[in-house]
Amino acid sequence: MWPVVWAAMRTYAPYVTFPVAFVVGAVGYHLEWFIRGTPKPREEEKSILELREERKLREQAGMDSTQVLSLKEKLEFTPKAALNRNRPEKS
Known part of the structure; x- marks a missing residue:
């Protein structure tokens, strides 16, 4: 008798488990929304790009845009290439 029961359970398992899982x-789902409550509308948040652009504009507002570093001054502080770090300097 048990082999017949197991064969029937194996055959009809999808028809039984799907409705149970659905319920x-x-x-x-409804219990979770009942506990949480209705969602409150949020104010639209600014993106990271917009926040960055606003910060840059605030920083540049008090600066003179004609006073910039020359290219030679910028290159002074750049690190050497990683592959040339352990090589002896050429004279």
């Missing part, structure tokens, strides 16, 4: 999921 459990629906109950859990």
